[in-house]
Amino acid sequence: MLQNRWINSIEEVSVFHPSPERLFYSATHEEIKRGYTTDIYFVSAQQILKHLNLQDTLVVAEVFPRREGVMCGVQEVLNLLQESKVEVWSLEEGDTFEAKEVVMRIKGPYSEFGIFETPLLGILAQSSGWATAARECKKAAGKKAVLAFGARHVHPAVAPVMERAALVGGVDGCACILGAKLAGREPGGTIPHAAILITGDTVIAAKAFEEALPGQFPRIILVDTFKDEAEEALRVAKVLGEKLAGVRLDTPEERGGVSPALVREVRIRLDQAGFSWVKIVVSGGLNPEKIALLREDADMFGVGSYISGARPIDMTMDIKEVAGQKIAKRGRIPGIIPNPRLKKLK
Numbered sequence: 432m433l434q435n436r437w438i439n440s441i442e443e444v445s446v447f448h449p450s451p452e453r454l455f456y457s458a459t460h461e462e463i464k465r466g467y468t469t470d471i472y473f474v475s476a477q478q479i480l481k482h483l484n485l486q487d488t489l490v491v492a493e494v495f496p497r498r499e500g501v502m503c504g505v506q507e508v509l510n511l512l513q514e515s516k517v518e519v520w521s522l523e524e525g526d527t528f529e530a531k532e533v534v535m536r537i538k539g540p541y542s543e544f545g546i547f548e549t550p551l552l553g554i555l556a557q558s559s560g561w562a563t564a565a566r567e568c569k570k571a572a573g574k575k576a577v578l579a580f581g582a583r584h585v586h587p588a589v590a591p592v593m594e595r596a597a598l599v600g601g602v603d604g605c606a607c608i609l610g611a612k613l614a615g616r617e618p619g620g621t622i623p624h625a626a627i628l629i630t631g632d633t634v635i636a637a638k639a640f641e642e643a644l645p646g647q648f649p650r651i652i653l654v655d656t657f658k659d660e661a662e663e664a665l666r667v668a669k670v671l672g673e674k675l676a677g678v679r680l681d682t683p684e685e686r687g688g689v690s691p692a693l694v695r696e697v698r699i700r701l702d703q704a705g706f707s708w709v710k711i712v713v714s715g716g717l718n719p720e721k722i723a724l725l726r727e728d729a730d731m732f733g734v735g736s737y738i739s740g741a742r743p744i745d746m747t748m749d750i751k752e753v754a755g756q757k758i759a760k761r762g763r764i765p766g767i768i769p770n771p772r773l774k775k776l777k
């Protein structure tokens with residue numbers, strides 16, 4: 432029997448029984464494409480329209496955000512609508528938008544895309560939220576680099592989505608392997624406390640890092656685990672010499688976090704000892720304000736929770752034309768709102 436491209440009746444939902452033994456509760460790609468993450472009322476809507484033979488009515492819908500930000504998730508939306516016979520106009524990945532600006536327009540028979548309203552808005556809302564937070568960090572860092580470190584704060588099913596969004600927002604690299612690879616990059620990172628705690632000494636871990644890892648992996652050593660950061664930075668620099676690319680300060684908040692004075696002191700002590708090429712990477716609870724405070728002496732910022740915890744940018748989809756007639760719900764303007772920034776993408 433020919434399977435429908437996606438669900439379009441409540442009966443189909445009733446006989447859908449995902450295995451309770453699945454490994455993770457995240458949706459599979461197939462479940463998303465078949466409509467199983469959508470809100471059920473969009474399925475009811477299809478059935479109502481079909482009952483009236485209106486399911487294929489030509490509709491134009493527009494998407495707008497509730498606050499300003501950075502557009503992200505467009506490619507996933509196009510992939511979601513891959514099999515839908517619709518036209519799509521949109522801002523592109525990384526474009527900025529204003530609150531209430533039309534960021535996407537979809538035209539086609541309602542049966543071809545109505546069911547995807549929930550995942551489509553979810554993709555754009557969360558990806559744009561992450562990309563926007565990443566752009567804020569990058570702006571605060573000026574010419575200094577920002578690495579996304581937040582995969583640990585979100586479900587692994589969406590960690591690559593988030594890290595790619597951070598790259599779209601403008602950060603220079605990300606630690607999550609799959610996120611980086613999907614964006615056509617290589618992951619970037621340093622060394623965790625675990626390696627130093629288990630070896631028992633920062634210098635032993637640094638030497639092993641140098642001996643064991645391939646040359647293209649920059650030697651950036653964490654220096655806050657056992658001793659004073661400046662002291663450890665100098666110990667590591669003396670052993671690795673010109674092979675040392677950088678040191679990372681991740682001083683825990685229980686010890687006051689990384690302060691501008693600490694970064695300045697480490698910088699000056701490294702310079703005075705002749706290690707001026709050694710970069711200083713800082714991390715731990717960073718946000719745009721803290722980045723701005725640290726940016727004079729720090730060279731790179733690792734940011735996790737500020738990006739991962741970004742509020743999604745609520746997106747709303749409104750129908751603006753039905754069968755060629757301008758229409759809108761109360762409070763909205765009937766008919767499309769022209770936006771010359773939109774590009775035809777499908």
Ligand SMILES: O=P(O)(O)OC[C@H]1O[C@H](OP(=O)(O)OP(=O)(O)O)[C@H](O)[C@@H]1O
Pocket residue numbers: 580581622623624625681714715716717733734735736737
């Ligand atoms: O604070 P965020 O901006 O969310 O960034 C992620 C934090 O998670 C890691 O800390 P952790 O103490 O777990 O160190 P690790 O690197 O040794 O795993 C990392 O070193 C950052 O401090």
